[in-house]
Amino acid sequence: WVGLRNFEYIFNLPDFNQILWNTFLISFLKMGFGLIVPLALALMLNEVRRRWFQRAIQTSVFLPFFLSWAVLGGVLFEIFSLNGPVTSLLSWLGLEPILFFGHNGWFRGILVGSDVWKGMGYNMIIFLAAIVGINPNLYEAAEVDGAGRWKQMLHITLPGMTPIIILLSTLSIGGILNAGFEQILLLYNPVVYEGSDVIDTFVYRLGLFDRQYGPAAAVGLFKSVISLVLVSLSYYMAYRLSRYRIF
Numbered sequence: 746w747v748g749l750r751n752f753e754y755i756f757n758l759p760d761f762n763q764i765l766w767n768t769f770l771i772s773f774l775k776m777g778f779g780l781i782v783p784l785a786l787a788l789m790l791n792e793v794r795r796r797w798f799q800r801a802i803q804t805s806v807f808l809p810f811f812l813s814w815a816v817l818g819g820v821l822f823e824i825f826s827l828n829g830p831v832t833s834l835l836s837w838l839g840l841e842p843i844l845f846f847g848h849n850g851w852f853r854g855i856l857v858g859s860d861v862w863k864g865m866g867y868n869m870i871i872f873l874a875a876i877v878g879i880n881p882n883l884y885e886a887a888e889v890d891g892a893g894r895w896k897q898m899l900h901i902t903l904p905g906m907t908p909i910i911i912l913l914s915t916l917s918i919g920g921i922l923n924a925g926f927e928q929i930l931l932l933y934n935p936v937v938y939e940g941s942d943v944i945d946t947f948v949y950r951l952g953l954f955d956r957q958y959g960p961a962a963a964v965g966l967f968k969s970v971i972s973l974v975l976v977s978l979s980y981y982m983a984y985r986l987s988r989y990r991i992f
Contacts, residue, residue, distance in 0.1 A: 919980075
């Protein structure tokens with residue numbers, strides 16, 4: 746009975762619908778751009794013929810993956826602060842300075858953009874490995890038939906990468922409710938709670954600051970149950986679409 750009352754209390758909160766919306770929106774944007782950007786980078790790098798340049802780009806893109814959000818958060822604060830290079834560039838162009846960490850729309854863009862920047866190197870390596878696995882005889886046959894690099898990419902490279910694209914897309918479904926707790930906790934502030942507060946940060950504040958342990962546990966349980974369903978669904982879809990199995 747106490748647990749049901751906690752659930753009723755949570756779902757009657759006026760901000761909870763907004764928190765759910767923020768969680769789904771930020772997660773979907775991160776998932777979408779987190780697949781599209783590395784895929785585009787992998788396709789472009791595949792066309793580079795100078796191997797030293799290709800390796801240099803791979804290394805530079807992959808480096809942010811090893812940095813913690815504590816480090817990257819400080820970097821982002823320096824870049825987008827009122828005295829940072831971005832604001833200085835806007836002033837030099839005659840535009841008004843933007844308070845990036847005090848505007849819900851701009852702050853969401855920083856969250857999505859920095860997450861994609863940090864993780865795109867990992868997915869790019871996976872996509873490049875998928876490209877390497879494509880039979881080179883297909884490219885030779887297409888070249889004999891008069892197909893250029895663009896047509897080879899559209900009709901050979903992308904179809905050959907389809908299984909790994911489907912696999913990464915379906916497996917990411919299980920993380921829809923994980924919008925990036927550490928990143929948001931380190932970057933956000935009360936001014937942008939309306940547009941960036943997600944389930945994890947809401948539970949953190951509700952339990953540790955407001956000391957409402959029952960409602961915080963109810964929200965955590967709600968998220969765990971939904972995540973379990975989504976992970977099971979993503980695993981089933983990955984098996985049906987690309988025959989992916991853990992064992």
